Amino acid sequence: TKTIKEALQEVIPAKQEQLKALKKQHGQASLGEVKVEQVIGGMRGLKAMLWDASVLDPLEGIRFHGLTIPDCQKALPAAPGGKEIIAESMLWLLLTGKVPTEAEVRQLSRQLAEKGHLPSHVEKLIDSLPTSLHPMTQLGMGVAALNHDSTFAAAYEKGIKKSEYWTYALEDSLNLIAKLPALAARIYRNVYHPGRPLPSIDNNLDLVGNYANLLGYGGNHDLVEYLRLYISIHGDHEGGNASAHTAHLVSSTLADPYISYAAALYALAGPLHGLANQEVLRWQLNMRKELGDNITHEHIKEFLWKTLNSGQVVPGYGHGVLRNPDPRFIALQEFCDTRPELLADPVINLVKKASARTYEVAPAVLKEHGKTKNPYPNVDAASGCVLFHYGITQFKYYTVIFGVSRALGALTQVVWARALGLPLERPKSLSLDAIEKAIKA
Numbered sequence: 001t002k003t004i005k006e007a008l009q010e011v012i013p014a015k016q017e018q019l020k021a022l023k024k025q026h027g028q029a030s031l032g033e034v035k036v037e038q039v040i041g042g043m044r045g046l047k048a049m050l051w052d053a054s055v056l057d058p059l060e061g062i063r064f065h066g067l068t069i070p071d072c073q074k075a076l077p078a079a080p081g082g083k084e085i086i087a088e089s090m091l092w093l094l095l096t097g098k099v100p101t102e103a104e105v106r107q108l109s110r111q112l113a114e115k116g117h118l119p120s121h122v123e124k125l126i127d128s129l130p131t132s133l134h135p136m137t138q139l140g141m142g143v144a145a146l147n148h149d150s151t152f153a154a155a156y157e158k159g160i161k162k163s164e165y166w167t168y169a170l171e172d173s174l175n176l177i178a179k180l181p182a183l184a185a186r187i188y189r190n191v192y193h194p195g196r197p198l199p200s201i202d203n204n205l206d207l208v209g210n211y212a213n214l215l216g217y218g219g220n221h222d223l224v225e226y227l228r229l230y231i232s233i234h235g236d237h238e239g240g241n242a243s244a245h246t247a248h249l250v251s252s253t254l255a256d257p258y259i260s261y262a263a264a265l266y267a268l269a270g271p272l273h274g275l276a277n278q279e280v281l282r283w284q285l286n287m288r289k290e291l292g293d294n295i296t297h298e299h300i301k302e303f304l305w306k307t308l309n310s311g312q313v314v315p316g317y318g319h320g321v322l323r324n325p326d327p328r329f330i331a332l333q334e335f336c337d338t339r340p341e342l343l344a345d346p347v348i349n350l351v352k353k354a355s356a357r358t359y360e361v362a363p364a365v366l367k368e369h370g371k372t373k374n375p376y377p378n379v380d381a382a383s384g385c386v387l388f389h390y391g392i393t394q395f396k397y398y399t400v401i402f403g404v405s406r407a408l409g410a411l412t413q414v415v416w417a418r419a420l421g422l423p424l425e426r427p428k429s430l431s432l433d434a435i436e437k438a439i440k441a
């Protein structure tokens with residue numbers, strides 16, 4: 001059975017050749033013009049990054065190396081006794097472009113579990129933080145402190161050839177992914193269940209199986225499966241999203257994978273990006289508080305208008321690229337729909353119903369409001385509500401789970417950027433006067 005490093009080593013030379021030929025033969029070819037509205041409008045639609053592992057189509061949504069979410073659900077190995085995609089399968093696909101065998105995935109699970117414990121300085125750091133500090137701030141601090149043991153930083157300091165960068169970037173990236181469950185679960189324990197003992201990592205379990213155990217939910221098979229699906233499909237969403245792009249930018253300075261991903265986590269922690277899943281639940285619970293449990297479409301419509309008229313965004317709706325309902329939202333909704341026993345639970349039902357009903361009303365209201373280019377739900381519209389159903393009710397923690405997931409894609413690109421020898425990212429900026437001058441010229 002191949003290791004992930006061996007599998008990667010096999011595919012790197014062809015990509016290096018492809019890049020070399022593209023640069024040599026078509027370096028001066030144009031991929032389109034740059035409009036003023038793109039420069040002043042957050043670079044929407046600007047083709048300016050190389051990112052191989054996933055492509056986001058505005059109408060169809062995400063594909064990972066050409067595979068849609070339903071394709072991945074069919075092709076990628078699940079955990080023993082499970083059905084959902086697991087993080088290791090997705091990581092293998094993202095990194096190598098190949099669908100792994102079951103044996104390859106089990107080997108990767110073991111490799112990650114064996115590296116899963118935290119160094120004591122990180123445990124001490126996390127334990128010293130006030131429990132009132134936002135869990136995302138804590139996660140970023142823990143990830144940054146893991147760079148104490150960066151093999152990339154140590155090797156760079158000693159002096160290594162450029163062609164060897166990727167091997168150290170891979171080692172750090174796998175170490176980081178392996179340690180995220182222990183770090184994220186320690187934060188959860190400290191903030192919400194102080195003093196509760198943390199179980200040790202089981203080398204026979206997959207990454208998310210261990211994460212669920214450490215969170216204290218390992219006995220809930222459905223929640224473990226939900227977390228596996230959630231973490232796999234949140235793994236990558238093209239290169240331009242704020243968190244992945246941040247990791248790419250920071251690592252282009254040859255900062256090691258730990259501090260590159262710590263920076264990415266703080267981009268994820270903004271309410272227009274990953275923090276939206278926390279915001280959705282806060283908004284949805286406020287709706288319930290104000291309108292009670294017998295919510296009608298008319299009530300939801302009024303509540304939506306109240307949000308919009310007070311100048312706030314409707315969290316969980318809209319997207320920088322997507323122009324249709326997010327297939328990740330659909331996959332998470334389907335997870336619920338196939339579990340009638342969950343839908344029958346009154347607590348589960350309340351939140352799910354509220355989000356499903358909002359979905360029935362919000363697109364028409366947002367279209368009438370007339371601002372957003374995409375009136376449909378994104379992944380965050382459903383993800384937090386389902387965690388709430390299963391008992392993870394502390395919604396300030398939700399983006400941490402997203403943060404465990406996004407490492408899969410963002411670190412894949414850090415490894416590939418080193419394998420392809422991509423340079424420092426450094427776009428040109430223009431002043432308002434310079435833009436005006438360029439238009440007149």
Ligand code: CMX
Pocket residue numbers: 044271272273274276308312313314315316317318319320321371372373374378379380
């Ligand atoms: N509710 C109300 N107004 C919205 C809106 C929403 N859900 N989505 C967009 N708009 C508004 C924008 O604020 C903007 O208004 P102004 O012209 O006054 O600035 C206008 O519609 C045009 O925006 P857009 O081009 O459609 O969207 P952007 O690419 O600029 O922004 C996003 C995308 C996601 C930030 C935005 O849709 C939003 O704020 N959504 C709510 C927050 C959210 O759910 N974020 C999570 C996204 C997924 C993720 O990253 O995890």
